[in-house]
Amino acid sequence: MSQWSGKLRTALVYGFLWLMALLSIFPFVWMLISATNESHDITKGKMSFGNALTENYHKFAELFDVGLVFWNSGKVAILGSFLTLAVSSLAGYGFEIFRSPGRERVYQGVLLSMMIPFSALMIPLFILLASFDMLDTHMAVILPGIASAYMIFYFRQNTKSFPLELRDAARVDGLKEWQIFLFVYLPVMRSTYAAAFIIVFMTIWNSFLWPLIVLQSVELKTITLVLSSLGSSYTPDFGVIMVATILATIPTLVVFFAMQRQFVEGMLGSVK
Amino acid sequence: MRQASKPSSSRFFDINGWAFVSVAMALISVFMLYPIGKSLWMSVQSGQGTMTKFVGLGNVQRLLDDPMFLRALTNTSIFLVVQVPIMIVLALVMASCLNIPNLKGRGLLRTAVFLPCVTSLVAYSVLFKSMFSYDGVVNSTLMGLGLVSEAVPWLTDPFWARVVVIVAITWRWTGYNMIFYLAAMQNVDKSIYEAARIDGISATRRFLSITIPVLKPVILFTTVTSTIGTLQMFDEAMNITNGGPADSTLTLSLYIYNLSFKYVPNFGYAATVSYVIVVLVAILAFIQFYAAREREQ
Numbered sequence: 001m002s003q004w005s006g007k008l009r010t011a012l013v014y015g016f017l018w019l020m021a022l023l024s025i026f027p028f029v030w031m032l033i034s035a036t037n038e039s040h041d042i043t044k045g046k047m048s049f050g051n052a053l054t055e056n057y058h059k060f061a062e063l064f065d066v067g068l069v070f071w072n073s074g075k076v077a078i079l080g081s082f083l084t085l086a087v088s089s090l091a092g093y094g095f096e097i098f099r100s101p102g103r104e105r106v107y108q109g110v111l112l113s114m115m116i117p118f119s120a121l122m123i124p125l126f127i128l129l130a131s132f133d134m135l136d137t138h139m140a141v142i143l144p145g146i147a148s149a150y151m152i153f154y155f156r157q158n159t160k161s162f163p164l165e166l167r168d169a170a171r172v173d174g175l176k177e178w179q180i181f182l183f184v185y186l187p188v189m190r191s192t193y194a195a196a197f198i199i200v201f202m203t204i205w206n207s208f209l210w211p212l213i214v215l216q217s218v219e220l221k222t223i224t225l226v227l228s229s230l231g232s233s234y235t236p237d238f239g240v241i242m243v244a245t246i247l248a249t250i251p252t253l254v255v256f257f258a259m260q261r262q263f264v265e266g267m268l269g270s271v272k
Numbered sequence: 273m274r275q276a277s278k279p280s281s282s283r284f285f286d287i288n289g290w291a292f293v294s295v296a297m298a299l300i301s302v303f304m305l306y307p308i309g310k311s312l313w314m315s316v317q318s319g320q321g322t323m324t325k326f327v328g329l330g331n332v333q334r335l336l337d338d339p340m341f342l343r344a345l346t347n348t349s350i351f352l353v354v355q356v357p358i359m360i361v362l363a364l365v366m367a368s369c370l371n372i373p374n375l376k377g378r379g380l381l382r383t384a385v386f387l388p389c390v391t392s393l394v395a396y397s398v399l400f401k402s403m404f405s406y407d408g409v410v411n412s413t414l415m416g417l418g419l420v421s422e423a424v425p426w427l428t429d430p431f432w433a434r435v436v437v438i439v440a441i442t443w444r445w446t447g448y449n450m451i452f453y454l455a456a457m458q459n460v461d462k463s464i465y466e467a468a469r470i471d472g473i474s475a476t477r478r479f480l481s482i483t484i485p486v487l488k489p490v491i492l493f494t495t496v497t498s499t500i501g502t503l504q505m506f507d508e509a510m511n512i513t514n515g516g517p518a519d520s521t522l523t524l525s526l527y528i529y530n531l532s533f534k535y536v537p538n539f540g541y542a543a544t545v546s547y548v549i550v551v552l553v554a555i556l557a558f559i560q561f562y563a564a565r566e567r568e569q
Binding site for chain 2: 097128249264
């Protein structure tokens with residue numbers, strides 16, 4: 001009797017997990033299948049591969065300069081990640097290594113600012129960047145995110161595992177503080193940086209609302225903006241949309257599969 | 273003399289400390305503190321474009337009489353109250369299933385359920401829009417399985433449009449939250465479960481009396497972050513349904529966007545609406561803060 005109920009439970013567990021896995025994967029499969037079909041077949045739910053893939057791609061390439069769109073997204077994401085990591089890790093290191101009551105209070109302010117929702121900042125930010133005459137530039141997309149409170153928090157948490165003996169030894173050797181950061185801390189914390197890079201890169205690559213507000217010129221638009229404008233047209237061509245969706249998703253999938261461990265590490269870094 | 277050198281060296285280090293944090297602090301002041309102060313100032317003004325006048329609490333009064341705002345607030349609350357609990361429970365059950373010892377295919381299953389959270393919000397939104405079209409794959413599958421007798425008007429009916437948004441968010445974020453629970457469960461001493469099992473305590477009981485209490489802080493953390501995320505939902509509402517049909521999926525963030533960049537811009541009133549989100553997030557943050565402090569005592 002109990003053996004039977006045990007087997008039933010095992011079957012239920014496997015059934016549940018495989019169903020969830022299937023539901024999670026299905027939209028990806030659907031995306032791949034649909035990219036090869038024409039729009040009217042997609043909206044009819046055609047579940048087999050067609051032969052319209054190249055046609056869909058060409059239609060997409062006629063509407064947008066695909067290379068340029070990728071360049072825009074890549075430029076914003078890579079430059080943005082690099083600057084965010086530099087500024088936020090410096091601050092996280094500073095808060096953890098050089099402690100003073102004054103700075104602790106500032107740090108608490110930083111933590112508090114994490115709670116400010118972006119929707120409350122976007123209008124004044126828009127006006128601010130307009131007054132800098134920076135609207136419709138990639139720098140305007142990048143700048144407001146560089147000093148990320150979340151990343152400062154992440155780096156401070158991770159700096160707690162940085163062995164202070166290394167710093168002390170470097171001080172005895174006569175290294176200046178910035179040299180210690182650059183030549184001792186940075187190499188030791190490689191994996192912390194890798195994990196942070198993935199999280200920040202994906203966040204910027206996938207960002208939508210702020211670029212939507214800031215960027216007007218077609219030749220500056222990132223992949224999410226292009227995708228959204230394709231999807232919101234009155235007669236959306238779903239074949240084209242699927243090709244664009246695949247192109248938008250490939251970089252994040254590649255980064256994820258190449259660095260799955262660091263990805264999860266970066267995600268969990270905040271609750272350590 | 274030696275005595276005197278000590279404070280000067282600590283001041284030297286203090287200058288270093290400020291130097292390390294200075295760039296970040298300058299940027300936060302310009303792109304965070306200034307805007308939040310400015311939007312508070314803006315929220316007491318009203319008018320179109322740059323022609324504004326001081327209205328004091330006029331905007332707050334306007335909020336209470338604005339049917340669109342109340343609509344957006346109601347919709348956002350519905351998404352919160354329905355979606356967050358479903359997702360948290362689903363993620364917890366998934367995590368505890370994946371934590372069963374000797375589970376076959378664990379790595380594959382874990383990766384599969386985690387995969388949705390690497391997609392961009394825009395990408396999965398347009399994907400869901402195509403899947404839930406009237407003749408689309410979801411309807412044809414449901415009808416093929418005999419679960420519904422006629423096509424469901426997913427995107428054209430106010431009720432079903434909300435369901436689609438909830439399903440979509442749940443698809444995107446359940447695996448993400450699940451990873452937090454799985455990580456926390458793996459830190460639990462296995463012998464506790466072993467002892468409970470030897471004592472003949474059922475799996476359901478073990479889940480309720482061991483797993484849930486141990487995971488309480490993580491559950492609180494994910495609940496608050498999910499709630500804050502849903503409060504600010506924009507990408508899905510814009511790209512799946514564009515707030516429709518009949519404003520049934522209009523969210524607060526989408527309303528702020530429309531007020532500022534779609535209708536004749538009224539930044540002052542939009543800032544007031546955005547402060548509603550600030551207040552709601554602040555309340556949640558305080559709940560988390562006090563709950564965390566209680567735990568430490």
